[in-house]
Amino acid sequence: MFLCTILSYGQNDVSSTSKVQLIFDEFLIYRHQNQVDKAIEALDKAAKIAENNEDVKLLLDTYHQYTRLFLEEGDTETAIYYWDRASILLKDLSYSFGQAFHNYLEAEVRFTEGNNFQSLKLLEESRKLSNNRNLGNNILLLEAYIYSNIGNYEDAVKNLHALIVNSDDKERAFLATTANLQLAKISLELEDFEEAIIHSKAALELAEKHSYHKNIKYANEMLSMIYEKMGNHEESLLYYKNLGQIKDSIFNIDKIKLETKTADRITSEHKTNTINKLTAKNEELSESKNRSEITAILTSAFLTIISLLAVSLFRNNQIKLKTNDLLYTKNKELELARDSAVSAMEAKTNFLSTVTHELRTPLYAVTGLTHLLLEEDPAEHQKEHLKSLKFSGDYLLNFINDILQINKIDADKLEPLKIEFKLQKVLADVVDSLQQNANEKNTSLILDYDSKIPQQLLGDPIKISQIFMNLVGNALKFTKDGKVEVIAKLLKKEEDEVKLYFEVKDNGIGISEDQQKNIFESFEQGSVQINREYGGTGLGLTIVKSLLGLFNSKINLESEIGHGSSFFFEMDLKCDANALNEVSFELDIQEFEFKGLHILIVEDNKINQVITKKMLTKKEITCDIANNGNEAIDMAKANTYNAILMDIHMPGISGEEATRQIRKFDMEIPIIALTAISLDDSLDSFYEAGCNDVVTKPFKPEVFYQKIGENIFKNKLEGLV
Numbered sequence: 157m158f159l160c161t162i163l164s165y166g167q168n169d170v171s172s173t174s175k176v177q178l179i180f181d182e183f184l185i186y187r188h189q190n191q192v193d194k195a196i197e198a199l200d201k202a203a204k205i206a207e208n209n210e211d212v213k214l215l216l217d218t219y220h221q222y223t224r225l226f227l228e229e230g231d232t233e234t235a236i237y238y239w240d241r242a243s244i245l246l247k248d249l250s251y252s253f254g255q256a257f258h259n260y261l262e263a264e265v266r267f268t269e270g271n272n273f274q275s276l277k278l279l280e281e282s283r284k285l286s287n288n289r290n291l292g293n294n295i296l297l298l299e300a301y302i303y304s305n306i307g308n309y310e311d312a313v314k315n316l317h318a319l320i321v322n323s324d325d326k327e328r329a330f331l332a333t334t335a336n337l338q339l340a341k342i343s344l345e346l347e348d349f350e351e352a353i354i355h356s357k358a359a360l361e362l363a364e365k366h367s368y369h370k371n372i373k374y375a376n377e378m379l380s381m382i383y384e385k386m387g388n389h390e391e392s393l394l395y396y397k398n399l400g401q402i403k404d405s406i407f408n409i410d411k412i413k414l415e416t417k418t419a420d421r422i423t424s425e426h427k428t429n430t431i432n433k434l435t436a437k438n439e440e441l442s443e444s445k446n447r448s449e450i451t452a453i454l455t456s457a458f459l460t461i462i463s464l465l466a467v468s469l470f471r472n473n474q475i476k477l478k479t480n481d482l483l484y485t486k487n488k489e490l491e492l493a494r495d496s497a498v499s500a501m502e503a504k505t506n507f508l509s510t511v512t513h514e515l516r517t518p519l520y521a522v523t524g525l526t527h528l529l530l531e532e533d534p535a536e537h538q539k540e541h542l543k544s545l546k547f548s549g550d551y552l553l554n555f556i557n558d559i560l561q562i563n564k565i566d567a568d569k570l571e572p573l574k575i576e577f578k579l580q581k582v583l584a585d586v587v588d589s590l591q592q593n594a595n596e597k598n599t600s601l602i603l604d605y606d607s608k609i610p611q612q613l614l615g616d617p618i619k620i621s622q623i624f625m626n627l628v629g630n631a632l633k634f635t636k637d638g639k640v641e642v643i644a645k646l647l648k649k650e651e652d653e654v655k656l657y658f659e660v661k662d663n664g665i666g667i668s669e670d671q672q673k674n675i676f677e678s679f680e681q682g683s684v685q686i687n688r689e690y691g692g693t694g695l696g697l698t699i700v701k702s703l704l705g706l707f708n709s710k711i712n713l714e715s716e717i718g719h720g721s722s723f724f725f726e727m728d729l730k731c732d733a734n735a736l737n738e739v740s741f742e743l744d745i746q747e748f749e750f751k752g753l754h755i756l757i758v759e760d761n762k763i764n765q766v767i768t769k770k771m772l773t774k775k776e777i778t779c780d781i782a783n784n785g786n787e788a789i790d791m792a793k794a795n796t797y798n799a800i801l802m803d804i805h806m807p808g809i810s811g812e813e814a815t816r817q818i819r820k821f822d823m824e825i826p827i828i829a830l831t832a833i834s835l836d837d838s839l840d841s842f843y844e845a846g847c848n849d850v851v852t853k854p855f856k857p858e859v860f861y862q863k864i865g866e867n868i869f870k871n872k873l874e875g876l877v
Contacts, residue, residue: 176202176214180221187225188330190369195225216245216254223261232268239265256286264298269474271481272302273488293324293331300338309342316342320358333362333371340378344385352382373402524767527857531774573840574730577617579656580605583642586624593632600639601632608646610654614730618839619703626700627660627723635664635720647726654731663720672713748865750775753798755864757781758788758814759830760806764853768801768830771857785814792818797825798868802847804831812845819846826867830855 179202186195199221206214219242226235239261246258263278279295279302296315303312319335322328336359343352360375362368376399383392526545534542587603594601624642631640643659667675675697700723701711707727715721755772757779759765765781772779780795782788784806792800800818804811815827829842829850842850848867851860 176205179205183221184326187228188327189367192225192229196222199225212245212249213251213254216242216249216251217257219245220254220257220261224264227261227264227268232265236265253286253288253291256282256288256291259285260291260295260298266477266481267298267302267305269478271477272306273484274477274481275302290324290326293319293322293327297331297334297338300335304338304342309346312342313339329362329366330368333359333366333368336362337371337374337378340375340382344378344382347385349382349386353379356382369402373399376402523856524764524771528767528770528774573616573618574614575617576612576614578611579609579613579617579620579644580611582617582621583624583644586621586628587642590625590628590632593629594640597632597635598637599632599635601628602639602641604641604643606645608649609644609656610649610731612731613654615707619706623700623703624658624660626697630697631660631662631664631721631723635662638663638720649731652730654729656727656729657724658727659722659724661720661722661724666717666719667713667715667721668717672715675713748861748869750777750861750865753777753868754796755779756788756791756795756797756800758785758800758806758811759803760784761803764803771860775861785809785811785817788814789817792822792825799826799828799864801830801864802827804829804842812841815842815845815847828863828867 179198183195183198183202186192186198199218202221203215203218205211206218219238222238223235223242226232226238239258242254242258242261246254259278259282263275263282266275266278276299279299283292283295296319300312300315300319303309303315316335316339319331320339322331324331336355340352340355340359343349343355356375356378359371360379363371363375376395380392380395380399383389383395522545526542530539530542583603583605587601591601628640628642640660640662643657643661645657646654647657648655697711704711704725704727709725709727711723711725713721713723755777757765757768757772759768759781760783769779769781780791780797782791785808788800788802802811802815806814809817811829811831815829818825818827826848827846829847830853831842831850839850849863851863
């Protein structure tokens, strides 16, 4: 490590200030040129001036430079001695730069101990305390060494390149030299030999120009090593010979003895002075009339105990720092692992969303064309094939819907609505829609609804309907020649809140205890035999469990092989206690007068255009087609339509934006969104844009016609009510 000095001092008069400045300038040159004995002597002069002038800031700065110098020479024990003395001075001193430099030196100590992250934290604190340019450059250099240690070469290289072109007024050349050497080392580790040679030679040139003897040695070592790895033994030998001569001149025995002797002498003098001052103070206290011999003994004993405690605390602190650094490293590793897992989950979610969304467009063509062919009186032998095709299309559609539903739940993109609805109607609709399935299984499907449940509730009817569609559909799948009951009971009612009990039970094949443990997991159906015999995706109960979680409810199961199953749960909902019971009137598809209606189809897919148009023509409905959102806006302005069927995902402006523009000049026309809903789509956003209703593609024809009729003949329906 080659670190650079920071010059900061205060003096009582101009002459002393100038004198100390010259001394520090000398020290800087000696340190860079590795003349340790002369560097120590220069600092000794500065320390004596500081003590004579009682200049605490200057003395603090001198101790800091001692610490820096001994750290560079590998004498950590002596370095900590001077750092501790600086710590004592800082306690009663308001000196932000001194504290900043103190933190910087502690960061270097932690770095030499291997506590990389503790060191980085101290450097960050140091940078906040002072904006001194030279200190900032030294912080950049130490950070680069730490980043290299932990393998963060990108940040290390960034710092080092900044130091190569630094404008430091004190250590510009020295910083550039050390930065080039570290860049060469990194390039060598990355096996970028050409880059390593460039930086090594740049460092060697600067070091030779300014007589930086240690850096000259390291640059030659680096070049010899690089050429050796490249197989250029001739060049490697050349720099190796240079290295031998440099070592003889820099590290001769006499020089080392002289430097050691000078360092020991001055350090010994400092320690002796300190002991003498403490002895004098102790004698002064001993001579005091108010001090007894016993007090002196107790004081000595007390000081001894304190010293022992200090040593113990220091050791404990070192262990604590190492432990904290290890914990910090492990936490970083765990954070990286967590981020990697989240990224993988997001990638899976986006992939499934894209796949399910893209499958809907061709599936719309399959189901739509199948319906049209069945409507055109096919031959008897063709009907079987078409019915099989329709069954396969419906199965695939349900599977895609289940995948998208699970994906939305996993991605936390589902939130329960809070709108008024009639629970009895929701459950009755579920039972009616699955009645045909029950008839095919020769199974009775019964709704047992408690009349005490309030008429108007506040919640999410769509998700409640999905829960019961899955539960009842699952019960019918495994029940033949039996009975399926849907039960809804009022447990408790307090002001505007109700607690309801729901149960779906059957007397079908039942579920074993072992199978019950995994029945709510994705793609689980109890066994391979059950899957083959009854079919299905195994996602229905997973969706039920996840949807109930949105209502803070939990699904429960009781079952016995051969005696059926019972799925039950409780749910808290809001209610309107003052709502009046209403008599509702609804129109069936047969009651809608479709003939003569004129509708605008907004769709960019040509196949979808043809299919939708043919389905409307079957009901004697005429239509126009807009290929995109802009055409839709223009045609809506120029013509009169009974309704608009709006695709959401189109090139140019989206269906949502087109709807907003149309609503600016026509608030009455029904707009029905026809869309293959993706993961990021939200029904709420469709309604906010101005859509009256939403039909997801591919859709069942009866649902398609029902939605058109309900929205166009809404006034008629309200009139009956």
